[in-house]
Amino acid sequence: GSDEQPTTADGRKQVTLTLNWVPYGEHAPFYYGLKKGYYEAEGIELEIKPGGGSGKTIQAVAQQQTDFGWADTPPMLKAIATGMKVKSVGVFLQKGPTSIEFLADKGISKPADLKGKTVGGTPGDAIYATFPAWLKANGLAETDVKVVNLDAAGKVAALAEGRVDAIQGFFHDQAPTIEAKTGKKVDYLLYADWGMNMLGTGIVVNDATLSKDPDLVKAFVRATQKSWADAAKDIPGATDAMAELAENEPAKDVLVKQLTLAVPLLDVAPGAAPGVNPPTKWTETIDLMSRYADLKDAGGPEKYWDSGYTNQG
Amino acid sequence: MTSTTTGTAVDLTNLTVRFQSKRSRTTAVQDVTLRAEPGEFVTIVGPSGCGKSTLLKVVAGLVRPTAGTVSLLGQAVTRPQREIGFVFQRAALLEWRGARRNILLQAEMRGLDRKLAARRADELIELTGLTGFEQALPHELSGGMQQRVALCRALLHQPRVLLMDEPFGALDALTREQLNTELNRIWRETGTTILLVTHSIAEAVFLGTRVEVMSPRPGRIVRTLPVDLPAERGYAQVMSDPRFDRLATEIRELLGAGANH
Amino acid sequence: MTSTTTGTAVDLTNLTVRFQSKRSRTTAVQDVTLRAEPGEFVTIVGPSGCGKSTLLKVVAGLVRPTAGTVSLLGQAVTRPQREIGFVFQRAALLEWRGARRNILLQAEMRGLDRKLAARRADELIELTGLTGFEQALPHELSGGMQQRVALCRALLHQPRVLLMDEPFGALDALTREQLNTELNRIWRETGTTILLVTHSIAEAVFLGTRVEVMSPRPGRIVRTLPVDLPAERGYAQVMSDPRFDRLATEIRELLGAGANH
Amino acid sequence: MSDRTIDDGVDLAAPITAAPPAGSPDADATGPRTPPDQLGPPARRGLGNRLARLAEAIWRPALLLAALVSVWWFVAAREYVPNYLVPTPGQVWTTMVDQWSFLLRNTYVTLYETVIGFVLAALLGLGTAILIAYSPTMEKAIYPIVLFAQVIPKIAIAPLLVVWFGVGFTPKIVLAVLIAFFPVVISGVAGLRSTDPELIDLAATMGAGPWKTFRRIRFPNALPHLMSGLKVAVTLAVVGAVVGEFVGADEGLGYVLLLANGNLDAALLFADLFLMSLIGIVLFVVVEVAEALLIPWHASRRSGVPLTTS
Amino acid sequence: MSDRTIDDGVDLAAPITAAPPAGSPDADATGPRTPPDQLGPPARRGLGNRLARLAEAIWRPALLLAALVSVWWFVAAREYVPNYLVPTPGQVWTTMVDQWSFLLRNTYVTLYETVIGFVLAALLGLGTAILIAYSPTMEKAIYPIVLFAQVIPKIAIAPLLVVWFGVGFTPKIVLAVLIAFFPVVISGVAGLRSTDPELIDLAATMGAGPWKTFRRIRFPNALPHLMSGLKVAVTLAVVGAVVGEFVGADEGLGYVLLLANGNLDAALLFADLFLMSLIGIVLFVVVEVAEALLIPWHASRRSGVPLTTS
């Protein structure tokens, strides 16, 4: 976060990327890019740091404690609304991984089946805030489902232990983990499949970095787009790279499952590269957030997103 | 007060007590044999540090002797004794209790009748001149007043055996005389067995039926002097008795001192 | 030792001290006027609780009088005084220090020369018969030994004014005599002004150039008795002096006591 | 000994603010510790005087508070720190006023959990301290468990507690107890052990059993120590309750904190923190008042200046 | 007074395990407190005896530990609690062995932060306690700040600390200090205030200034109290460091905890908790040993049985 981007001996720029969470399968493409030298080719010496939730990652970017952040979109909208000087330069998971997860033997296959059930959620996050709206969109009343407040770690244990019938979360991260640990099959209902799509994780940058070193941002996004595009085609290679380069990542089979579930979420338009967003998706997300999650003075996508850094194709 | 064991009230045989501290070993008491029959009043004099306090604590079961046997009221002493009243050398008052409540501690600990104990406490307060200071906390009392509170506490339950470690040391001549006379009366009326340590030779003779004189550390008993004075004694009368003078002089000589305080 | 103020060593004029505790008010000292010239040895006797300790603390600047003026070595006392040595009624030892280090506290606090202080401490230990107990912690010492440690501590720095509150109360006759004689010698050799509280009438007369007799609480001075004995005194000699007997008897009568301890 | 003579014009019914503390250098430097007996005119000893002394007692903390708020206001208003991190006092005030019933309700919940947790921790802690102080066998057996329970970060085991105890009051109270327990044990053991051996001897010659010796000697003697532990414990109990609410709750100040964090609502966050602190401070002062009532005899209190914030 | 006579066959060089504690009812119930002077044969006083006493000292905690592990193993192996919540001892052991260098590195980081934080907290806490105990003015000014700093949940202000101090060691150490500070202050104040007024009088007549009175009288007198506070503080410092690592770190046991939680890796979680506890216990024992060396004279220690876990 200093004024001059530090460089290595051979002139490459030292750059940090803070993830949204501790490493899981969704992050494999970054390691793949590292391994394949995509970042190096752009003159970037990349260091990947684990995160502790999208909110914290966005804050670290806002404070210039890290150069790039990998973070979820709804909290980023909130952060910008409260005054943080950050922007998205491209959301990669355009189909939100937001979902309701439950053990397969619960016999739930559509939102209506949640009637009378208890659902664990974490107050303060976007899934929690939009849950009533999602229920409504699927013909249920807010009172049809009992929401139990739990923190991130508590949610998973509570689900596995049957203390709640379902939990709110990111299916592509949690479901494979729970299955691997408990041996119980986990199923899920995606918000996006049931009438409510919000953008997922993408790259967040500080406004200062954008104005100071746009070329670096462009180079980083380019390398990331390439990494994702190639990793999507080489899932075993990507997870291998991650297993090699990351520390304390989940077990190999879990990684593979997580990445396999993540790739379809890229939701790339035909011919487009990963990370290229149609403005309509932004408007939809902003609209949903301002209606249900108390996003004030929402404004248009340009307030949150700068499309000028992605390589369209 | 409860059990009615007969036999010797206090019986110390070949008692030796050694203390071990980090660097040194001290023999406080060496081979002491001392017996007190029920109703006897034994006074103990001896140089500072010769083991007098230790001796009393052994009798009370608070210090286990290194060698020798101890028995109290006919029973071997293996644990702290409760048939006694103990006046410690320091007043050992509870700093959070007023004078009267410090005295009544004795009754509370023993579960004595409250009303009776309160009455007796008030009598003792009156007797020792503490009236007006019933509520005063220890730090608000003078040294002599603290000592008197401790005295009252030890007398409250009319114990069968009284162990007193310089109970009048911090008192002026008059108060001392008055309390000596009172103690003499109490002893005669109740038949309590008393072991009393004192530095005042006059007091030792005035009070005791027998005076035990100890040597410097390691403390042994160098002489046992029976006091052949009548049980009921008045100060003026005793002081002018030639037997008193003889005894006092003998003790003084045994202790190596010349003057008469 | 440092400043050379002249005039009266201790000067109390119309001194009154009242204590206020939660429930009651006690007048400890009432309208006391007392003067000590440099080199005087004033002994104070009086009934328990009459305000003797309070008086000494006023002189030391530890208790502010309710009325009256106090000055020490010609200067008004408005704060704790350091030109003094104080023997408290309780030994007031630091429980974490051995006997010798308790004595040396005086030197450390005053920043005296270490070597010199250590030598003097050893002399005093020898003098008071504490040899062999230099390292013993207070709880490993007998009552009298603790008192002797406190005494050594007050003598260590050879103060210009010594305030002693029953410094020999817990000592046996012989030790007391010896230390009395030593104190007499020290006083003669150093010219220290001494105020000493005691319950022993013999000690008051033997040591003092003047005996102040106090009344029961509220303490007033009822009589000032000059002691017309030579400065250098031996115990045997003084005891057999008729002037001693006369004085002792007079004090005894003033205190209302009959016997001679 | 020589502590108190009659103070100059001091209201005798309220002796706790009488003199400077015994032996504090402040006092040492200026004169003997005990002021002269010159009773002021009766007028000064009534209501007016009480008010004057109240003012005297609180003007310093009040000034300090004012200074802190000014600095805060200055920093926030000038945006030296961005408002999404540190809101202005005005924003916090508005939030408090607007949402007072919501905040009050949640404050009540946390207060309730804290108080229950603290009381249980005090009782359990004292009980454990007694076992440890009295029996070397128990000490060797219990101490490791107690220590282990203390050093495990509570936030790490909170999810397990939810699994075991559900999401009601229980896990919050359990956490408050777990977190507040240790200082009580440590100070209780230290206090019970520090009894003058001669007083124990005294009790023994009175034939007092362990219970009576405890009740009348060891326990009162341990109180000054114990109160230190309780003061630490009561502030920790608040933390325990809040951490419990982080993990699984739909009410309480910890839950409000999560909401505020999630919505990046700094004003609500600060209002919430303010209320948490307030609970802690109020309970701490309650313990201090209890201390002043329970151990007025102790040297630390004799001085007359109580260890309070007011 | 009457504490120690020569113990039966006890190695005199190591008096700390000599007799049952003075006045403990255990001892009261069985006889006078001080055992007789019958020195055992010299053989018993050498190495063999030392070992025997070591064994005597640790068999109870060892047994307890064994029992705990057995229960744990039984519960986990039989899956009374699912393994993803409570792993078997074997799984934890395997994790420890497999990842020992990773765990060691992170343990070192947390240990480092904890120790620095604790030492700073002890120094600052003592300094603050001195100011408060000595000056009523300071007390009124400082106490509210200290109290306020204590009652604010640290986990809530941790993000602010990261903003202000970055993501290095600083915020973790600051958190450890903030969390460990309060018990030191409270116990320091209580200890400094509990000095016998007569000893203060004594110092005053020796012309000792505040510093000498502090160093030679008030401080040693406060030590028993203070050590209680330090024992609580050292265990809290671990918590502070770990909480700091939760918020923003890529190393340390707190970070490993996040990793383990994120991956539902119960074996790693337990190994991590074990190491955290170990740090706390080791540091606690260090403070206890310091206590035994610093205040052997205190009534609570005279008894001979130190307040340790071994």
Ligand SMILES: Nc1ncnc2c1ncn2[C@@H]1O[C@H](COP(=O)(O)OP(=O)(O)OP(=O)(O)O)[C@@H](O)[C@H]1O
């Ligand atoms: N707890 C202890 N540890 C070590 N030594 C001790 C202990 N108690 C007493 N002593 C030693 O035992 C000896 C006798 O002590 P004791 O208190 O019995 O003497 P005393 O005759 O009562 O003396 P005094 O008249 O001065 O009170 C002393 O030398 C003392 O140092």
Ligand SMILES: Nc1ncnc2c1ncn2[C@@H]1O[C@H](COP(=O)(O)OP(=O)(O)OP(=O)(O)O)[C@@H](O)[C@H]1O
């Ligand atoms: N701090 C105090 N608070 C209240 N009252 C006190 C205080 N100190 C002393 N007194 C009272 O003042 C009176 C005189 O006490 P002082 O200690 O001066 O007596 P004394 O002459 O030394 O007695 P003794 O010979 O018994 O030591 C006593 O009645 C005592 O209760």
Ligand SMILES: [Mg+2]
């Ligand atoms: Mg004795």
Ligand SMILES: [Mg+2]
């Ligand atoms: Mg006195």
